[in-house]
Amino acid sequence: MTASYTPMMEQYRDIKSKHPNEILFFRLGDFYEMFFEDAELAARELEITLTSREGGHNIRVPMCGVPYHAVESYITKLINKGYKVAICEQVEDPKQTKGIVRREVIKIITPGTILSELLLSETGNNYLVLLYEEDDTISLSAADISTGECLWTLFAGNSRLTAVCDQLFRLMPSELVTVGKIHSLDTISSFVSQRIPSCAQTTLVVDDVTQAEQLPQRHFSPEELPGNPCVLSSLGYLLYYLHYTVKNDLSHINRLINLDTKEYLVLDAATLRNLEITRNMRDGGRKDTLLSVLDFTKTAMGGRLLKKWMEFPLINPLQIIRRQDAIEEFVQKPTLREQMIEELGKIYDFERIMTRIEVGTASARDLVSLKASLAVLPAIKERLNSCGAKFWLDINLSLNTHANVVNMIAAAIVDNPPLSVREGNIIRQGYDLELDELRSLARDSKQLIQEMEAKEREITGIKSLKVGYNKIFGYYIEVTHANSAAVPPNYVRKQTLVNAERYITPELKDFETKILGAQEKIVNIEYQLFLTIRDYIKERLQDIQLTARQIAQLDVITGLAEAAARYNYVRPQLNHNSEIIVKDGRHPVVERLLKREMFVPNDTTLNHNDSEIMIITGPNMAGKSTYMRQVALLTLMAQTGSFIPVREASICTVDRIFTRVGASDDLATGQSTFMVEMNEVAQIVKYASARSLIILDEIGRGTSTFDGMSIARAVVEYIRDKVGAKTLFATHYHELTDLADTSRVIKNYSIAVKERGSDIVFLRRIVPGGADKSYGIHVAQLAGLPKRIIERAQQVLQELEASKSIVSVSQQSREQIAATSTITPVSLFSSSVADEILTIDILSTTPLEALNILYRLQNKARKETGSI
Structure with missing residues (x-):
């Protein structure tokens, strides 16, 4: 048997059937109510009380509700949890409707369609x-x-x-x-x-x-x-x-x-993540990102645009130079820059205010904020009059001050209006004559009652006559029974009391109608005036949107100039020689995090002639990853138009930046650290071009020594022979340094290390030549491993080096290799003794010198093999 519900519940069920995927907020009086499954779900997620309601014929249905004036906070909770909410409002006046008030869904709020300031990030887009x-x-x-x-x-x-x-x-x-x-x-x-x-x-x-x-x-x-x-x-x-x-x-x-990807430097997901450009790898926030370092914007619009510029850097040198010229002018004019920063600080997010005006959700406070923002524009134009860069000239020429909008809001809206536009007190005195009269009537009603009371006493001669008011009967004239004989014939009896009678007169009735209707009329007139003003502004929507975009650009450039001045950044030169040349480059984020030490700058030379691939060796924690990220970030900054932390630089534009940095896994999809690494490397070699910049850190570490080194060597050779991209390749496989011996475009570099007995100091300098040690045990000691572990590790290392157990191959295996292959076996570990012997000029060495050399080499060999 089908349940029979009340007409109101049937209305709810009908509307809900059209919105099965949303939680239906059903307006009933001062509350939004939810029923059935929606009520059970909302009560659980919002942690509010689940009750029930009579649904018809003794059927009780689950119900919960939230007050309409606090609905935003509840919707925020649901949207943040991934739900969608359909708002169902009364679309008829209950006073003028017989039966069920008609209701309709007026909007559906989803994570991608929110407009509430509570839900939106001020400096991020909501796409x-x-x-x-x-x-x-x-x-x-x-x-x-x-x-x-x-x-x-x-x-x-x-x-x-x-x-x-x-x-x-x-x-x-x-x-x-x-x-x-x-x-x-x-x-x-x-x-x-x-x-x-x-x-x-x-x-x-x-x-x-x-x-x-x-x-x-x-x-x-x-x-x-x-x-x-x-x-x-x-x-x-x-x-x-x-x-x-x-x-x-x-x-x-x-x-x-x-x-269009042809117009922007392409950054894939791995690069955006690894370089921590706008989101850090720790929690996805802005802290310790390149964005956090460069963001000196003062407006929400500028903050959003800066993020876009950093995620979509330019490729066209002319567009980059246009930004550079504007930044340079503001760096050279600190007073002008400071004045502009001060003016920008007065501007609200009027780009989003215009959206709220367009969709009909703007408040009077939004209009006041819009007025305050637009009122700053004449001062900004005046500042720009002294600028010569084309960027500033274009902004100044097209920047509209919207004086008509400013004047209208200033004349109509009070300085501190209430949040709701349906409660009155938003329109200024003197803006509308009818409104002023009604306000005067409402404000002076008490005095008018006193004047009417005095007048009636004089006419009737009844000194005790009173004019009063209550919510049930309205306004009345009260006369005691003792004076009833003096009541004029135009008095109409309204109520009888124990000791008195209450009357009404035509004059008092008219007064009552005016007074009681005045407040309602005031609210309605104010709301209609507000709508008229809002519509006037809406007609100028596109022009004001354009102004918002211009202010955003102005804000970003001003902020980048402030960063350049504050951090001692330099304008990089752009070249067409496919070169990246950096003198004393610094990592823009790391140098800001250092508190007690200076950042050690480094040079970089990458080109297609004699330094296309830099193979960088050296110990962990010495700065290889920082250095490589630094080169990538400096290139990216240059292509956004920003100045960069260098002594000088000449940089070509690159089409893509690829990075493979650090170790991570993706266990949710069943991918190990090594599989993730190989996937990223595969994407790099597949999509990189000769115009790209590649950053590869420790390829092949997730597998055995021989497999890892083989893959690393093969990747370098493939990039050299097939891709031709400018590449920074950090590795612990020192054997790869021999690639530079046979290739003109490969150069070896290492991290300088200073040894003091058993201690080491990382100098953080990139120097020509390969490293011959990894210093892994030293790094472990710095990390705080127990002394016993460190001593045991040193013992094992000495034993392995002495026996050559890692790389030793039996004579039989060597004979098999020689019989089946023409490839010459290569030792995985170089020897400094052997290297020195190879440099001795035997024919010019005297017997005494030879004896001294032999003695020194023998002692050195003993140290390396752990024999002493």
Whole structure:
């Protein structure tokens, strides 16, 4: 038997049936209520009381609720946990409706469509990404509805899956939507789950394909629209989803950007992670990242743009130089820079304020913040009048001060309005005549009552007559029974008391109507005036959005100039010789973390002539990884237009930076440290070009010595012969240094070490030549291993070196090798004694000198073999 519910519960069930994947917040009076499974889920997740309600015919249904005025905090909790929320409001006035008030879902809040300031990162974008595949081509479309940005890019060929994952890692979406069939979707979903765990994943079913196909033309100009049908479909489905959830015209999404990989330095997911450019590897936060060092922006808009610039560095030298010229001018004009920083500090996030104005959620406080922000622009333009760099000239020329908007808000909105726009007290006195009259009436009502009371006493002669008010009967004239004979005929009896009668007069009734309706009218008039002002600003949406983007650029350049001045950064020169030449380069992050010591700078020379591959040997903890990351970060900074921490530098633009640094595993997908390492190396050698920069650290350590060294050597040779990329290759396999003997483009470098007896000091300097020791036991001692372990390790090392057990091969094995191969056996460990013997000029050495040499070499050999 089918349960029979109350009309209100049937209304709820009908609406809920259309939103099975969202938690339905159903408005009842001053609360949003949830019922059935939604109530049980919300009560558990929000830790609120689960009750029940009569549903009809003695059926009780689970129920919980939250007050409407505090709903944002509860929605925030649910969205952060990956849920979606549908807001169902009353769309009719209950006072004018008979029966059930009509309700509709006015918006659906998902992780990718949030607009609440509580949920949004101030300096980060909140992207919703949609993937659509057609004919082995994947189109990625993304939008941040809080700022109005819309991006697209297209991936084709065998590398499309990797490229999609890399782009997702750069954008860090909060929600990923897929449409139709996508090959390798499981791989993409697994990557998102592992690398972007906070990203919600949604499958979209498009009910009206025709409507979706028409949406791009409504939002973007014809010259912005791509010709590729796959991209157009992707954009249409993205906008369709946004309209379905936000339920607004979304006219603020009006600018389309193509993320063309040919225009940007490509950073894959591994490089972004390893170099800790905008997120650290520890917890994904900003602390101790390159972004945290360079971010001197003063506005939220500038903070978001700086992050984009660092994740999408430029390739075009002219665009880089344009930024450099602007930074240089502000470095050379410290007073102007300081003044600009001060002005920027007064600007609110009016890019997102304009979005709230467009979707109808802006408050009066938002308008006051917009006014304060735009009011700064004349001073900024005045500062820019003294600038000569083309970047500043272009900004100044196109920067609109929007004086009309500033003046309107200043004239209409009070300085400190309440948060709600439906409670009054937001419009200034003197802005609207009718509003002023009503306010005067409401404010002076007490005095008017006293004047009316005095007037009636004089007319009737009743000295004890009183004019009063209560909530049930309204305004009244009260006369004691003793004076009832003096009551005028125009008095109408309203209520009888024990000792008195209460009356009403036409004049008092009119007064009551005015007074009681005044406050309600005041609130309604103020709200309508607010809507008029908001609509006026909305008409200028695109112009103010453009201003917001210009302020963001101005803020980023000013901040980079501040970083350059504060940290003693230098403008790098750009060259077309495919060279990276750095003099006294410093790691931009590490040098900021050092408190009690100076950072040791180092030089770098990379080119395609005689230093294409740098093989770097030396002990752990000596600075190899820091040095290699440093070169990559300096190159990246240069291509964002930033100045860099060097004495001088000449850098060519690179198309990609690849890094394989450190040891990590991916146990969730069953990949060991070594497998992760090999996967990353495979991606590097597959996609790198002669214009790329490759950073490889300790390839082959996750397997046996012979396997690891063989792989490392093969990788270096492949890069040398097939790729031709500028490469920094750090290794513990000293045997690889012999590659420099047979190749013009390979150079050996090592970390300088100073020995003091049994102690060592890492000098942090990169010097020409290879290292002949790893100093592993010394590093273990520095790490704090117990003395007994250190002593035992030294003993074992001496035994191994004495017996040559690691590399010894039986005579029989050697004979077999000689019989089956023409390859000459190579010792895995070099000997300093042998090296010195090879340098002796025997023919010119006297017998006495030869005897001294022999004595010295014998002592040295004893030390190396542990015989003494």
